[in-house]
Amino acid sequence: MALERTLSIIKPDATRRNITGKVNAMLEEAGLRIVAQRRIWMRKHEAEAFYAVHKERPFFNDLVQFMTSGPVVVQVLEADDAVALNRRVMGATNPADADEGTIRHTFAESIEANSVHGSDSVENAAIEIGYFFSGTEIVG
Numbered sequence: 597m598a599l600e601r602t603l604s605i606i607k608p609d610a611t612r613r614n615i616t617g618k619v620n621a622m623l624e625e626a627g628l629r630i631v632a633q634r635r636i637w638m639r640k641h642e643a644e645a646f647y648a649v650h651k652e653r654p655f656f657n658d659l660v661q662f663m664t665s666g667p668v669v670v671q672v673l674e675a676d677d678a679v680a681l682n683r684r685v686m687g688a689t690n691p692a693d694a695d696e697g698t699i700r701h702t703f704a705e706s707i708e709a710n711s712v713h714g715s716d717s718v719e720n721a722a723i724e725i726g727y728f729f730s731g732t733e734i735v736g
């Protein structure tokens with residue numbers, strides 16, 4: 597196991613319900629350390645670029661609209677095996693399939709408004725972290 601970093605986003609459905617602290621508590625209880633964090637309101641072109649890998653998917657436009665519908669909290673999480681650990685803590689994309697005790701099972705409203713984003717690989721984590729944070733903003 598290697599010390600890794602992953603990008604997490606607390607999505608607009610969660611900021612709207614004022615549960616960013618509850619989400620952070622679940623991340624921290626799982627052993628993920630929040631080593632950078634910023635609250636932002638993404639512009640359309642920023643969300644489109646962030647989700648560019650999904651641009652051919654039928655839900656792309658709705659997803660961009662949702663992700664720009666309110667503020668989000670972008671954060672860098674650090675732990676041994678952080679990418680996979682965060683995916684386990686998040687739970688399945690569709691909250692109906694998410695295991696009990698996961699963030700999405702606990703908080704998600706729908707397959708779209710599913711409360712959190714997490715990088716899906718170490719390679720993508722590095723790209724996604726670089727999209728939002730410079731090196732000096734990450735304090736491990």
Ligand code: ADP
Nearest residue numbers: 650655659688689707708709710712713714716
């Ligand atoms: P994950 O966030 O679990 O990595 P994906 O990368 O496949 O999932 O999808 C990115 C985001 O797009 C999801 O978190 C969710 O907000 C949205 N999404 C995924 N699948 C659907 C769908 N079938 N309908 C609506 N929104 C979706």
Ligand code: MG
Nearest residue numbers: 713714715716
């Ligand atoms: Mg994904």
